[in-house]
Amino acid sequence: MNVSEFLWKRLQEWGLRRAYGYPGDGAGGIDVALQREVDAGNVEYVQVRHEEMAAFMATAHAKFTGQVGLCFATSGPGAIHLLNGLYDAKLDHVGVVAIMGQQARTAIGTNYQQEVDLQSLCKDVACEYIVTVTEPSQMRHALDRAVRIARDRRAPTVVIVPNDLQGLPYADPPMAHGSTHTGIGTTIGSKVPEDTGLRAAAEILNSGRKVAILAGAGALEATDQLLQIAEILGAGIAKALLGKAAVPDELPFVTGSIGLLGTKPSWDLMKECDTFLMVGSSFPYSEFLPKPGHARGVQIDINSANLSLRYPMEVNLQGDSAATLRALIPLLHHNSDRSWRARIEREVAQWWKVLEARAMTSARPLNPQRVFWELSPRLPENAIITADSGSVANWYARDLKMRRGMKASLSGGLASLGAGTPYAMAGKMAYPERTVIACMGDGAMQMNGLNVMITISKYWKQWSNPRLIVLVLNNQDLNQVTWEERIQLGRGKTESTQSIPDFPYHRYAELLGLKGIYVDDPAHVATAWEEALSADRPVILEARTDPNVPPLPPHITLQQARAFLSALPTEPERASVILGSAREMLASLLPAGKS
Template identity: 40%
Template sequence: MAHRIASEALVERLIDWGVDTVFGLPGDGINGVMEALRRHRERIRFVLVRHEESAAFMATGYAKATGKLGVCLATSGPGAIHLLNGLYDAKLDHVPVLAITGTQETSVLGTGYQQEVPVEHLFADVSCYNLVINNPVQLPGIVDIAVRTALSRRGVAHLTLPNDIQVADANADPWRHVTPARPPVTAPVYAPAPGLPRASDLRKAADVLNAGRRVAILAGVGARGARDEILAVADTLGAPVIKTLPGKAVIPDDSPFAVGGIGLLGTRPGEELIDDCDTLFMVGCNFPYTQHLPQPGAVRTVQLEAEPARAGVRMPVEAPVIGDAKEGLAALLPLLHPKKDRRHLEKYQEAMDKWRKRMEALENPRRNPVAPQHVIGAIDDLASDDAILTCDSGTVATWAARHWTIRRDRDFFISGNLATMAPGLPYAIAMQHAFPGRQVIAYVGDGGFAMLMADFVTAVHAKLPITVVVNNNNSLGQILWEQMVLGYPEHGVRYQEPFTDFSAWARACGGHGLKVGRGKDVTKAIKHALGHDGPSLVDIDVDQDEPPMPGKVEYGQARKFAEAFAKGQPRRTTIATTLAKDRIEQLTHK
């Protein structure tokens, strides 16, 4: 029987913590850990990816969807470097991930050895716990500390193991140091911080909310899991609920309290509510675009936030409350006075009815080139009530924000604060692993999909029934419109024609691929893909000139848009025609 190596102490302790999946890509700097995973392959799954960035995105997506620790693995040097984008996604969206990397043998560190990169320095900013393992007996005690830190601080922990330490005897302690960090005899235990806020803070918050005449709730991803409580508080206060994009699944979009989002991806009722409310209740929210929040002093503000350092960062807060959203709202509810006057709520219910009709009008299947709103509208119509939609950054985020309807057990995941391109496909792969019985759909742009498209092969080999829908406008669409809103004609944002055919790639990988170029074929293609028993991809050529207009266009935005036209914006005629079609459809839609 092979002797027990130090890497096994690492892997065994991860198993003790309940880790069942590791996403990664091997290399000569991590072979010892790979051997440990091989020896324990009956108890922990290794998902082989095509790019380390995908591995980090998968670990992040797994953590976002399950609430558990995500784990990724990469070799020394370039492998570790490739993890960083996905790990910053985890850091900025506050999800627990453990990154494991390798490095050169201890005897050659500092000599400029091949692929030698000081990964502990490289990962210093992205991680809340970061350590080079120098002695086998540090494991598994250090694993406990790393995992507890990632879970408690909702961030990235990083451990790197030199090659010689990886394969050393698990009990070796050649230097005879003091007693190392040791795990408890029993299985590891994680005790989360108390979630119930202080009673005095709850009373102060209730006083402010009870005094408000026009209360609005701004709910973020920190309120996930508190749906019933958010709805109960909204009903008691007669308060419409705005949702941030990462918090889209907090309450259903068809709820009588939902008014969509704010900002460039938001709704007109959401934007108007921000200007109209006299009291704002922020729950699990750290919305960064302060230009879309009320002016300081214009409203009274209550904030329920799990992390004390984030309370009051975006808005002056009169009544900060620190605690878990679900527990805090449940404790707050008995202190609130039901508001009998429902005119404030009814005003925004009527506004949302009009908004939904406007959005529905844009989902016209007869439009050619294909309207992107029709694509996501078809996905919304055909997807199951417990479907998971993963989304890339870009114009697809706008269409998903407005046309993907959260109802019942549906979910939605996006790179929130990092807003990076490319996570849609890796997220979907990780979430299909985590929830094999649920429908998982990746809604991605051509730019983001192209970055990590190799991992469609990963889905094929694992026989994962994910569906990828590519919103193919053959451009970096979001940047195109951002350039115009600055008053500049677009430059360097459109790819050469013809449009790339990503469906050919899907078929070449052994998956199911369909190419669509006409609006009337969209629904049939997506329905066929969703019914396919295995990975499928629908590549849809959409209108390049469909602008993701803000829910409420400000005068300054319109003026800059006109300036871009005057300065020689390419394709201004087709853009103007598309805008005119959108307006006509909204006016004539019944």
């Protein structure tokens, strides 16, 4: 084998059999070797239109499957394009291996075409491991360490391969001084904290009368344990955005998302609890957590760097969420006082009425909340839902009721615009039998979504279930930032930066041989979803929505109210903004009435 052929064989031995990438002469030998593995049916290659999409897809693959994601690119601009998606992996703590081509070793240091110092370029995003392979026998330990570190430390790693090395004969390292011999052996680590820590945590939780649980992405595989502990302690469960699928929203004590995109019951849960259990989350916005000193705290996280980071916890348990909770359960006592739980359930029931009332308020032409409210009861079993950054994330976070078996994710820590469609593509490649729905704003769709639709059109016929629906909220506004200008800066919409061009998204779908659906009438939203969900091919569902329906936070501060009022004199769409805000506020106050 040559070096490139060994690369693909070794990655297969590690279980990495799907690669997202784009070719180039800096990775030419790697491309040629990949073709042989694709022809033999050993590796599935997904050709993207832009390397950033490859890295996003590898990150989503890791999130949805729990496996290490794999992407590759050529030297120079190709490698640079990977960075945004790799930072998404870093900030959301998932393992991704990136293979990067490089110019010939003999040319490095000569300011050669497409020569970029990739070690320096990637030293932050791949701080856990980055290596340039300069000798054939080095490839074995470079790949072994890259995959193991990506998997065990949940981080992106980078292997750089100069193009004049890629075709050289591969040989295992010699048995000689200066050589090392790595392997693929299984990593077995401790996933449960010591008994002393578990008992200390149990003492705190048992003494609590008003227990609040916050579940994050690290708790996605701990659903049964979370529900059992909530039942024992009479607790409510709030969810960080990346933990949306951790527990079902149909349960009466699940308060939904937390934060600016969160719910009022989650706000009340955190502000009024006397005991706080945080599981698998590094939720960054401490103002939405209990006030320090008002609640005793216990935190569980596999990564010790996340412990006591957002709240001064009394006991910190480093371990796997499911395994640690499982060990904790026998030490907990049943809380017979159910008054706290009953209050939570009343507030949650009232909140769903508020959301329905908000969704049903009139708008010009469509209320975006109505689009999500009509989707929620129609979500297929085991659906995979992705969302992009922007105001669309508000409606995704609040209005969609997750059920058991569903998966959902977005770009969390990085909050990158344009991740929703590559996430959907990766979800579909990993689970072709499932229905996948991407929730997009028009800004994100114009940035990356139109690009990824070409990739979807290339691969959809190979899926056992062809249903992949891309919802686009077309409001011709970079809406989240527009509302941030109004609420945070006290300024009206800056049209030169915020207004974006109209585009016929549904017609673009038809141009690609896919299905396009357009809806601008609230009476037709439900039938539009039913048509999309029964289609025999991927769909772009374009909804013409009102940009001046406010994404109300769960708790409006005096400072936010003052900023909003200050923005009105400079607001070019003042009448529409006032009317839309008034309708939403009225619906919040009188959810049972008409607005």
